[in-house]
Amino acid sequence: MNLRHLTLHQLRIFHAVAEHNSFARAAEALHLSPPTLSLQVKQLSETVGQPLFEQLGKKIYLTPAGKTLAEASGDIQLRLDRLSEDLSALQGIERGSLKLAILTTVKYTVPKLLGGFCAAHPGIDVAMVVGNRENLLQRLANNQDDLYIMGQPPEQLDVLSEPFADNPLVLVAPPGHPLVGRKRIAPARLKDEPFILREAGSGTRLTTEKFFAAHGITLKNRLEVGSNEAIKQTVAGGLGLAVLSGHTLTAELALGELVQLDVKGFPLIRRWHVVVPRGKRLSAAAQAFREWLFTHR
Template identity: 45%
Template sequence: MIQATLHQLKVFETMARHGSFTRAAEELLITQPTVSSQIKQLTKVIGLPLFEQIGKRLYLTEAGKELLQTCQEIFGRLENFEMKVADLKGTRQGQLRLAVITTAKYFIPRILGTFCQQYPGINISLAITNHQHIQERMMENRDDLYVLSEPSDNMGLSTQPFLDNHLVVIAPKNHPLAGKRNIPITNLDSEVFIMRESGSGTRQAIQKLFYQHGLSVEVRLELGSNEAIKHAIAGNLGISILSQHTLISEGKDSELTILDVEHFPIKRRWYVAYLEDKQLSVVAKAFLDYLLQKSTKFSIPPASLLAKV
């Protein structure tokens, strides 16, 4: 291994991540033959094959899996060393890798914006995805921090709540129940719903509440996007239950309104999490502290943002 170069290890790590010579070459800004050559030289140094091809796909061998873990540890420690040196010099700089579930996109960019103004030397890698893909990223240790609404109990996470996340019933402003007060939850039994995809944190919270009150509502449409759901509501395809944060972009001319239904809002929290065995970098610690201190400035948008009925 002493004969292996850092460049070869970086090429291998990138190749292992993408499972593609072409995509690895594109990320590293080198040619595909160079990627192939570096992998061959590293394989010769190791003395065991690092990849095996089955059909058109490349898979890591056992030796490849072990080397990938070693590479991640090496590059992680080197990156953290660079950040600590920058911190000792009085300048915070480095890379922050953050993954958040889709609904968090309504407030995380604003928090990141003010954070980057305070620490202009920090570069951000932000992945916005669903709960399933977040868990896959956790298993691969691809990020520093995660923002979730429902942290998994079996992922070995260190979690801290930092912001309220209320779920509200949203309907078109011309809905018959719009403007009424204290609507019984049983009235929702006759409504047609637009829901997030099965497995989403929002959908699970809704199903739990409905089960407690014996409701079995009709789901006309399943969509994986909050914006698509809002457009569907405005198009009178049904009503939905979404995080109140999704209303940040709405205004007085909005075609939507919040229904005043008993047992709503469903009160939940946003959590920031990281793998409990992970050594956070200087930059990740700085953002974690910033998030916990400043999150109160990014509270839930008031219902008054919506048009009056």
């Protein structure tokens, strides 16, 4: 076995197969034909001198040698990424890349900030993923991105977080609701009202339930919906009330499709946080965008 004969290209291909747990999906991700990819993995296996995968039914699994190589290839890829960041840093922030993961609700505000940042630094390659809280927590745990923007930093992960902007949560109703136009509505008045809620684990839902629980109220969950857009349409259709970020409601409130209720204690003020794993070394581009959030909010 002479590992000097293996190539970084082969390791990259092998790492993709191990990550996707599929030759076909890895080939698609790398824009390679399946035969070309399979040949590279076969040659790498011959260099190692042991099989790297075994197939049981339609699924493939790493062999003990494959697991060892997967760990090593991950270390090598991490070191190459760090090398790229170091070289980019020597050229200043006008080169490099930024991987950003943001909460679904933040898509109404952060992309505008990102647009200004990209205009000021056109040489930076940017990738942005938009997902719900569960998606972001999984990506954060796997260290898949540079920066994460969410409402409530996770307590179960070792991270550094800093608030950079307010996120007011408001209570909305359809235009014909009996409470529209009432002033200083007591929270207790809403105990029998049906609510349209985000999925369990959503930061907005957790904050809403905490507020009403403090007033001795358990919300009547009429529907559980996984997106803000669907919630807005459902409320506009007269199926219930909802608590949503004020940033998501500008158009609907202006057009009169939804009405903000004047409930005591609202709006609930949450904060947007920029989150990174503790100890993560940020690239020059990521550090620059982090600072941009605080100076251009």
